[in-house]
Amino acid sequence: MLFNSYIFIFIFLPITFVIHYLIGKHEKHGHTLSHSWLILASLFFYGYWNFSYLSIIISSIIINFLITHYLISKPHAKIKKPLFLLGLSFNLGLLGYFKYKNFFMENMNLLLNSDFHFTHVLLPLGISFFTLQQIAYLVDVYEGLVKKTPFHKYALFVCFFPQLIAGPIVHYKEVMPQFDDDKNHRFNIKNINLGIFVFILGLAKKVLLADTFAIWANAGFNHTDTFHFFQAWGTSLSYTMQLYFDFSGYSDMAIGLGLLFNIKLPKNFDSPFLARNIIDFWTKWHITLSQFITTYIFTPLLKAMPKFTFTNSMISIFITMCIAGLWHGAAWTFVLYGALHGVIIIINHIMKKRKIKLPKFWAIFITFQFINIVFTIFRAEKLETAFNIFKGMFGLTYFKIPKGLISEELILKSGAIIGPHMNNDQNLNLIFIIVSLYIVFKLKNSMQLMQEFKPQTKTALFMSFIFVLCLFGLNRVSDFIYFNF
Amino acid sequence: MTTEEIFNQVSLILKNTFDNNEIDLNHETSANDIDEWDSLSHIELISNIESHFKVRFALGELQDLKNIGEMVELIKTKI
Amino acid sequence: MNFIRLFFIFSTILTLLFTGLVISVDPYMKLGINVFGFKTKAVAQSRENKYYLYESSKKQYDAIIMGSSAAHRYPTSTVKNTINLETFNYAVQHSTPIDYLVILKHVLSKHRPKVIFLQIDFDALNQFYDVDNRLFNSPLKNFLASHETRTKPLFDHDYFTLAAIRDSLRVFYVNYFGKARHIYLEDGNYRKELPLKGKVKTRISSSKKYQISNERIEVLKEIQKICDKKQIELIAFSAPLSFEHLKIIKNTLSLKEKHQKFITHLDSVFRNFTNFQSLNKMKDYNSSEYFRDSTHPSLKMSEIILQQLLTSLKDKNNNESI
Structure with missing residues (x-):
């Protein structure tokens, strides 16, 4: 879905907005519920363009989360580095495959004068962005800067629909605390006015x-x-x-x-x-x-x-x-x-x-x-x-x-x-x-x-x-x- | 080590790295105040601080170290 | 809350104002509305412009060229110089068989021609390719049978655009301050253009669905019948498409089948039908020199096509007289 479309402005955005604030009012689980709602909405936003892309981003989020979750829980020293390298290779590999496979194959054919036939891979939207965000997170986790993070917060950090497709590239430090903040779950007319203005x-x-x-x-x-x-x-x-x-x-x-x-x-x-x-x-x-x-x-x-x-x-x-x-x-x-x-x-x-x-x-x-x-x-x-x-x-x-x-x-x-x-x-x-x-x-x-x-x-x-x-x-x-x- | 001691040592390292003894420094001094302090020399500065104090900064911490006061605080937690 | 409310109110009012402006001006003559009584909308509305050109001309046209915007550039001079007949180019944009029938009736109301060149587009027989509304707003509507008239639409998709707002303002400007420039020249010929260079831009029709309309085939049959009765030589042909465009049709299975049916139908309906939508015929003309875009042949290509049709016509006549 694109921001500059009728369906986004008149259907997706109002619905996501209204339900987010309604759900957020829940006594006990307001935070988790509204985050989950935003994640769902963001995934829908992402998958709307091409349903098959969803599996890529979801697996990327899950695998990165599992690796970083394990790294945060202070694993055995011997496992730390290999695990980190695994995570890094996964992210770069994913990016490399979808973004650069065609480029790589074409150049290889040129260099080796070969003629390997390869299926052209379609580039999943935003993969350059959400990969970088997760790499930054992974590196910081490896260097011990990150505390335990619940899955819904991590997932939201990666796929929050405003910045999902074309940035800005968000550092987790910038948004995680904002997700937690109680007052952010309440309707704030000043932000809304400003948000509409900038939008x-x-x-x-x-x-x-x-x-x-x-x-x-x-x-x-x-x-x-x-x-x-x-x-x-x-x-x-x-x-x-x-x-x-x-x-x-x-x-x-x-x-x-x-x-x-x-x-x-x-x-x-x-x-x-x-x-x-x-x-x-x-x-x-x-x-x-x-x-x-x-x-x-x-x-x-x-x-x-x-x-x-x-x-x-x-x-x-x-x-x-x-x-x-x-x-x-x-x-x-x-x-x-x-x-x-x-x-x-x-x-x-x-x-x-x-x-x-x-x-x-x-x-x-x-x-x-x-x-x-x-x-x-x-x-x-x-x-x-x-x-x-x-x-x-x-x-x-x-x-x-x-x-x-x-x-x-x-x-x-x-x-x-x-x-x-x-x-x-x-x-x-x-x-x-x-x-x-x-x-x-x-x-x-x-x-x-x-x-x-x-x-x-x-x-x-x-x-x-x-x-x-x-x-x-x-x-x-x-x-x-x-x-x- | 006290904050003051750390601050003095950091000032020295900074003046050496930027090759300029005339720089006026206080806890609020940041990269904007010093001409020679750009993203290149920043890394050299950090490296020198690391080897002097025998500490290590994570990549993710480097962006936050844009003024001397914060640097000193962070060094203190690592010594 | 006040600010947001103001914003929504202003936005609604402005939207209604702009929409109202465009509808009341009706710059592209799609709704048949003229609230301000403008003398000219200065649109390349061929159904208006060519109607009046034909109606007011003192010449007796013995040859007529019909078709869509793809037939705009067929030069009447080519026909005149080859078989010495006064020719009128009555091609209108976004046309379908009903347009041709109505135009034929208009032509016959003044003078019976000897020859009619009728170009048919692939989309012309497509049920999902709408009949252009402007037919029902133009003077040609008088030649529609009573059951064929249509109620005017309230709005058109193309009117909710910035271009429509701009053009509505231009209509005001021209009628009060400026002068309209005409693009249809004498005998319905198209204005002069500079030739293009390079690759041909491929324009695939917006209507992705394709279903042959039997109703429209019947209209074509009626046109052939009228021409037979009035002893008019009806020379029908499929509109030339660029090589790349034809390749796309050939490689899209559903389109390929429909296209074959399209040609077969035209072949059976018309006595004299030539098919130009073949890869073989178009392979030598694969550049902007011959096509303004994949569905619109250039002046040069138009001349070539007409020449080919005229040559076959002359040969046929020579054979018959022998």
Whole structure:
């Protein structure tokens, strides 16, 4: 099920919400019952998309719980490490099989010039996320940081539906205490207001902005010819905006939904395009992933190095970023994505060491250029497409200045991008890009707006307006209607 | 060891790790206050603290150690 | 509680307002409503536009091209230059056999043509592919038999979209401030477009279920009967589909069977039927040069198809005269 759907907003959410609070009122077992209800609802949410995925997540939860439960109960020293390694291999194996089997097999076929036939595996939703959450838990359990946890709390931590499919990646320390807290089981109107507010912000980002940019980005990336200047920039920026609004919008929705249940989920984005260098960028983009990677991959890697030299640190950074890239998807473009970020982070560290600093505007501008370029690589299914776009962006193909903003010629020349029913599309794309650049560089982000939220009448009006637009936006015209003025 | 003693030793290690004797430190000082204290040097700092005090921090504890006061408290529980 | 209540009230009011706006404007002419009395809705509503084009033209059209949006690009010039007949392209979007019958009646009410090219889509015989409501709102409705008229629907699925809101506002704008641009040119020809390049985009019909409608086959039989009576050469053909699209049909078992039945039925109903929905025939035309998308042939492809039909027609006539 998706957050941005009628069935979620009008059926799943109200029912889950109401029953959660009704059940939670039970004298003795309110906590356990409402947690169990949320677990059931979350599993239903997960299985709605594809029933067969359920067995994967359920077995993952159960096996991880059994292993960690046993580890917490202070087992014999000899068994501790093997058990931990078993748990780790299970999680990585599960992830490896479902996410990377095809990638692995394809590359093996390429390398060995073989032709093994293999059935293509379908990727279960959210497996990258719930696997990481459980690995963090497992490691902490092994290092003795975790007390005994009842099954229903653990299961809820893993499958709580707001953060199940696309994060934020939650560290158990952040949510377990919240599950316990008595007052969280009581209806809290402040959280509800805030939750709806943030949810709507996220919904708008996804439905009104991301999905619109997706149309241009997809058209551009499917284009097989050379790009000229405006097409190239239009495509590249559209994708960067799409990715940002989609992902941060989804995180906003997750946080808003969490609040409806009095659970505060961690923030995942913090105006990433205002970053002054790439190091800074990763403290503002997919924050929960950065934290996980720093704590559980980078740190042990660095500590395992013989000496704390600058070079060793840079090597660790590079390896970690390649792994981070690969986590995003099973293709070499993703590894390249990570590697490129790794290289620039290294350059940034070198600059820091030499105390080289750029003036604010240039720092932000150059960082943004780099981010935009690497996202284009991230999206391109073939490197060739990415390079065609770069050629267009940096003037190695022809440059055409439009005659004024409304240019028939420009529209006609971009024929491949404009579908039969999208007149003046290039202009609309430009407007959307300009507006979005203003939003990401000048306006407060959703987390800041959340801090300043006040339940006033004008806020309610604003929220209703964009909410209703989103409701209309969830439905796309099916008919081939050609509108013409 | 008292909190003060631990604090003094930690301050020394910090100044050594960041190669800067001029840093002003108190219990509230955090990574935000010191330029040289980023995620890289943080790990080096932790490593140095571990070898000096002969303690071990779990990976999961590292995120919490973003200011000196907390560090000192945690070290105290491990000695 | 107050805030939430306000939110719900505002949301409900806004939803009703937007819905009301779209319904009262009826930008795509699907509901037959025109509360504000707009002169033009500037929609590519071919049933309106082509009706008036045909009705008001001084020419006597001896050849008519009929079909769906896939037949929009068949150029009348090709027919005129090959067999020297004034031709009108009366293809309308989302058409089904009833549209063709009604259009035939309209055409006959003015002038009897000598030739009719009738393109049939795979979906046209599908029971689950609805008859387009706009037929019942257009001037063509006057040619419907009394039992065929339909009560106007109250709402349309496509109206609960942002596009519908935007287009409703555009209707206001154009009628008060702007000028409408026409996409149907003289003789019903389609406006000029720039050719596409690259792979063909595959558009599979939204109606996943497929059931051949016997009712619609009867309508096609009636069309053939009328043409026989009026001595009109009816040249029927299946709409060309892209190679990839045909492959999908061929590889989907249920569709493959239905498709074979589709062709068989058309073959038996029409005296002169050509099937273009074959992998063999379409394999040389597998690019955007020939298809705007998998169900819409480009101008170039349309010319090729017409030429093939005209060549067979000329051959046939030559043979007969011998």
